[in-house]
Amino acid sequence: MRRSGRPSPWRRQDMDTPDSGGMTPLGRKTAETGINFTSTTRFSRGLTFIRTHTLFGQSPTRRIIPQTSLLQENADPQKIAFLLRKQWTLYSVTPMYKFSYGLKGTDQDQVAILVQIASRSQLPFENAEDKVVWSGWFCCISGDDLLESVPEDFTCLSLFLANGAESYTAIVGSWFQKTFDCYFSRLTISPLNLAWMAAMWTGCKVDSHMAATELVFSVPCIPQSLDISYAIHPEDAKALWDTVQKTPGEVTQEEVNLFMDCLYSHFHRHFKIHLSATRLVKVSTTIASAHCDGNIKILHSKHLIGVLTLLTELAISQIQ
Template identity: 50%
Template sequence: MEGAPNQGTDFGGKTMGHGMNLINTAHLSRGRISLKRGNLFGQTPTKRRLLQSPHTQVNAGAQIDFFLCKQLTLYSSTPLYKFSYDRLQEYSRQLGFVIAAEKQKGLAVHVESNLTCKVKFSLLSVLKTSERDQTGVLIQVTAENAGAKVAGPKVLWMGCFCCIRGDDILETIVEDFTCFPLFLVNGAESLTAIIGTWLQQTFDCSFSLLTISPLNLAWMAAMWTGYKMEHHKRAVELTFSVPGTPHPLDILYAIHAEDAKALWDSIHTTQQEVLQEQVDLFMDGLCYHFYRHFKIYLSATRLVKVSTSVASAHSDGKIKILHSAYLLEILALMTELAITKIL
């Protein structure tokens, strides 16, 4: 067991305070656990199907790279009114003018005065996994210093609209509306505010930060642990927030990837779907193992972050995708959560 102070800042620059790491490398119990968990994870969906991703396109590598190893903030988006794939160049020019005007006013605070900004809307065909899915749309804001010795634009901001396996909401969409329930963002908050305002005014839509509940984080921990990884296996890390303390206090619980996978494989006996009771048993096993070693009931805490070899996710609506092979599965799950929020 290791206890270590941990200071950090969130996206808005607020101090998070002290944390505590509790790490144990002992083998996990594979047996059925009956430990009471209180209301740690709340109600969960009955089941989720494991998606069979289509073969990615030969030229999909560059498109997939847009998502990898970046902190992405999740937003749910209502349908866009009068959006047209044929007008992407026009949208690029219009938003470029808006950012330039805000830069003149000094509102685009993360854009240096000597940089020339360019906006580009482009298609992400890799995100279209079926005939019913919408083709993804990427928005990039790049900047280039004409006097710089090193040529090439620098990406200041990127956002992506997508709808992967969004059958539930696509069936309800009426004419003139395009459904992109999930909007992912990487970049400065000042640009997010400017671009978000323009999108809402142009397409009569609205955005809402997509926070992730403990129950959905538990699903992610179980499902992502079950994905096969040949190399670069990382420990499964679960971060729990301790309530009622004078200063913010987190417990970081790390489990060897092989041990976590073995526990999950002993529980997950269905081939094409994951059941709520399987997720419950997986988390019960981890919590019971933790209690045996540290005599701490994690049922008195709140799960706020999950980190695996495949991806990490935080309750505040931030994810980081680490493995390209499971990009579509991860975005499909995030699309599901976004749809649940706007329906």
């Protein structure tokens, strides 16, 4: 539905709705479900995130690992915990026209919006609580590059994370698309960006127990594909990264390539298989796990802002 007849410059009218996780028309309501909109944690936009590329859509040559102190000081621990250890499906969202809920609290803050679908109990108890069956988060962490170019009437919450049935995602997405003249698209993760995640997350310092760094590679075969799982002991992976990384807190494409090449060489030496000829489809570390299909599970609260910053960059890149 258009607002005041004004078209959105980000609207993609020539594309059909996605087949998987796409947004279908909102055609029915049930008395058993309700949708709640909640303005949640304000993530500070003051966190430093430097990009050395000049245009989105191009792979950066260098990324700064964001600090998390401001998030830890200002955010509600319960809301952070809500994001952890759930499988979220990622979407990229174009700026929303005249979005009328949950705008910025101050010029320095960017608000994250929680949307939930709850199933109401049929039992005749006054204190019976609704059961949340689906959750979605809108956010735009350190998305300053796009925010500066967005017209006044538009709100940029470019990253959307959904947890629950795809049918509910389609209903919510369809309503937002019609109401705020925006477009949702499934956010997939390329092998290159998965390699970045493997390197960046392996290099993160954690106080708790570290899990193995696991890489999953897909080998196209007939009649069915074959997956190769490559697990590296966390101390070995961290030691390798420490020999590769030149500047603490900063990661370059050259360092990512060298890190992956070393892992490939080690695997070939033992199994005589060239992993460079396969396709990296999944990365799992202590910090988070991510799949090329656009599914992610965030595992460590200390590095939540860093994970969301990278995902926001990928979402914005897909928009432009």
